Amino acid sequence: MKFSLRTAAGCAALAALCATAAADVTAPDIPVASYKKAAEADLKFVQTRAAEVAKVSASGEKVKDGQYKPAIGAALLLTAYADALGDATLKADALKVAEALQKKDFKAAGDAAAKLALKPGTGKLGPLAKPFKDGVQLEVLMQPYRVTIGGGMGIEKDIRDAIKKENPAKLEPAAVEILAVRTAVLNAYSFHVPNEKATIKADSKKLWEKYSTESVGLAKDLAVEAAKGAKADEKKMRTLLSGIDGRCKECHNKFRDDE
Numbered sequence: 001m002k003f004s005l006r007t008a009a010g011c012a013a014l015a016a017l018c019a020t021a022a023a024d025v026t027a028p029d030i031p032v033a034s035y036k037k038a039a040e041a042d043l044k045f046v047q048t049r050a051a052e053v054a055k056v057s058a059s060g061e062k063v064k065d066g067q068y069k070p071a072i073g074a075a076l077l078l079t080a081y082a083d084a085l086g087d088a089t090l091k092a093d094a095l096k097v098a099e100a101l102q103k104k105d106f107k108a109a110g111d112a113a114a115k116l117a118l119k120p121g122t123g124k125l126g127p128l129a130k131p132f133k134d135g136v137q138l139e140v141l142m143q144p145y146r147v148t149i150g151g152g153m154g155i156e157k158d159i160r161d162a163i164k165k166e167n168p169a170k171l172e173p174a175a176v177e178i179l180a181v182r183t184a185v186l187n188a189y190s191f192h193v194p195n196e197k198a199t200i201k202a203d204s205k206k207l208w209e210k211y212s213t214e215s216v217g218l219a220k221d222l223a224v225e226a227a228k229g230a231k232a233d234e235k236k237m238r239t240l241l242s243g244i245d246g247r248c249k250e251c252h253n254k255f256r257d258d259e
């Protein structure tokens, strides 16, 4: 908590120092109202997915990766939002859903997800949940970025559509706000789980942390701008989205095997 306060206060002025301070940050310091909107959206995402896969699995069909893995990442998002919103029950229940899905216990996941509810109290950012081994944790955290036809939340495509040179997509501040919260929290999480390539040398780990930290910072700024609604500065939002996209690409070029 101490760290996150210090980071919030000093980041703008001391960007370089913040790269290391942010290592201990819990969930990013984003206005609670934005967390609440993201929580409503992601609670629905997790509930819908968990109900679907419970049904598919009960019918004896095989559940595909894209049908359930993005929901694990989304459930981890919910546990982080739950801290910001002061909702310990949501945190515990979302964690149960994530764990049941990862075990492919789809019935348990469906049952646990059906109970998810949002009852905000007094928020206090807590440590990010780490239920899985590093590799699994990173894999499920990158899943919500996938295209919606692949089962993801389409975050990557939305970012790219927004910053295309030709006919960029129109920006809906309410949607951008949620995208920004998700992106900030996903990258705050992945900060802690560098993959193998990024842990070989101390230098590569630092670079991993730099890309993660910068993505979190830009996404936080984006959430704040988008939260202004009709008054949000469109040019500023596109610049921030472009900066985020740059960090995703840099990290992938450097550390992702399949690109």
Ligand code: HEC
Pocket (backbone or CB within 6 Å): 138, 139, 142, 143, 145, 146, 147, 155, 156, 183, 187, 190, 195, 208, 209, 211, 212, 215, 244, 245, 247, 248, 249, 251, 252, 255, 256, 257
């Ligand atoms: C700090 C490094 C890093 C950053 C920043 C990062 N990624 Fe990734 N991403 C990875 C790695 C590594 C993988 C491969 C994960 C694996 O091996 O399972 C990955 C995988 C992915 C995948 C593939 C998921 C799948 O299994 O189909 C998508 C999509 C993705 N990232 C989108 C994004 C987007 C969008 C951003 C920026 C908003 C982003 N990533 C930021 C490191 C990063």
